């Protein structure tokens with residue numbers, strides 16, 4: 308972990324330490340502490356950096372009712388990908404007309420289900436998917452999802468979805484031939500990219516493609532959707548959201564008024580709204596290094612370590628309460644019997660004993676929602692902080 312980032316985090320988090328200690332005493336650990344006002348703050352930051360963009364929160368990142376309601380209250384919309392996400396928004400009474408459906412591959416019945424709930428914008432990425440819209444209601448808009456590979460991303464979504472830009476014109480022809488309304492283009496440069504330059508390349512290519520398709524097929528792209536993927540700082544500092552905004556301003560220039568601009572952030576909006584409190588359950592020495600076994604791990608709230616190679620910061624509660632501490636490299640392991648359940652190796656921590664609390668900030672995105680019940684371990688409860 309970057310020492311400067313750690314000491315900044317320590318200063319930022321210190322005011323919460325006594326409250327977290329109290330919450331852990333009241334509810335036990337592991338415990339996820341949710342602070343929805345931080346979602347509102349992130350949304351404001353995004354709206355400032357990406358002026359004029361419609362924000363559609365990617366529900367998959369953290370589908371907590373309070374988070375979803377906060378987004379709606381602050382004027383945001385939603386990006387859904389499944390029937391379950393559509394139904395969740397419906398149950399909560401959230402505005403479905405602010406929803407787009409971004410799963411490029413879906414069953415025809417899922418299209419009907421989302422349409423019946425009020426969703427009108429969908430995404431396609433190949434000719435077979437286009438055929439699923441043939442004969443469906445005329446007020447459906449489709450976006451053509453483009454693939455722009457990005458090895459700098461933790462999860463390169465274009466390795467799974469999207470049409471190569473060179474084949475996009477043909478796909479738009481399929482959309483028109485099927486009698487379906489072509490709305491524009493979308494892309495996703497990959498989640499948690501350590502460089503924001505991929506947005507420049509993807510956006511420039513997309514603009515060029517929009518011009519080309521208008522010239523050759525006579526249909527304008529009315530919508531440009533730049534997806535999500537905006538990075539957040541975990542153990543290292545990552546580019547600020549303003550850097551994405553600067554690229555967008557630079558590439559679009561005055562042309563921004565030619566399009567309805569959309570984005571689909573997940574991680575950026577919710578990463579910092581949840582903090583994990585965990586306890587040391589046991590301590591051992593193994594191969595010359597101290598191991599601490601925590602009551603949450605890779606099969607629980609730290610699942611993003613395994614699935615996306617994303618490593619949240621981990622601090623001892625004690626280091627927030629006291630000024631200086633000596634750090635030694637330790638191994639931090641999870642509670643299951645699987646040897647893969649190791650959260651961090653050679654990770655600097657102050658001396659810890661059984662029962663001591665550790666704190667992981669930045670645990671909002673792809674944590675609770677991707678946790679499993681492996682080894683009979685219950686889901687980590689979420690409380691309001």
Ligand SMILES: Cc1ncc(COP(=O)(O)O)c(C=O)c1O
Pocket residue numbers: 365368386409410464495497498499534535536537571572573574575672
């Ligand atoms: C289509 C789509 N949009 C948005 C997102 C959110 O991405 P992120 O959390 O990186 O912002 C994802 C993530 O998988 C996605 O698949």
